[in-house]
Amino acid sequence: MNRLEEMREQVVAYHKQHPEVWDLFVQFTTDKIEQGFTNYSARGIFHRIRWETDKPDYHEGYEFKLNDHHSPFYARRFMKMYPQHEGFFRTRHQTSEDKDATYMPELGPQDYEHKETQS
DSSP states (O other): OBHHHHHHHHHHHHHHHOHHHHHHHHHHHHHHHHTTOSOBOHHHHHHHHHHHHOOGGGGTTOOOSOOGGGHHHHHHHHHHHOGGGTTSBOOOOOGGGGSBOOOOOOOOGGGSOOOOOOO
16 A cells, blocks of 8 residues: 555545535535636635634534645545536645555644643
8 A cells, every 4th residue: 555545545534524525625616616716726625614614612622624635635536526627726746656655543633732822
């Protein structure tokens, strides 16, 4: 298994747990197409998803909602599902195809030191 296949498995697992992300990705991408954009950033779409779904109570049981590393997979899936929009997202060769799998789980907040901030 290479790193690309490993990442693809992680994205598929995430997608199964959070199908609403795909729905929002399609909706927000379609919005940009209807606004006249001929190409756009998949990460920009992810940022809008974060903006639209952020909740004040999110810190209880906090986990990453959306991994930026998933955006290329969503972009490619969108263009595959909607071939009339092939090229809307500019994609590059995925260099992870040439790397070995890490066999490590995706990182979460528990993997980072967290410091409380005071208002």
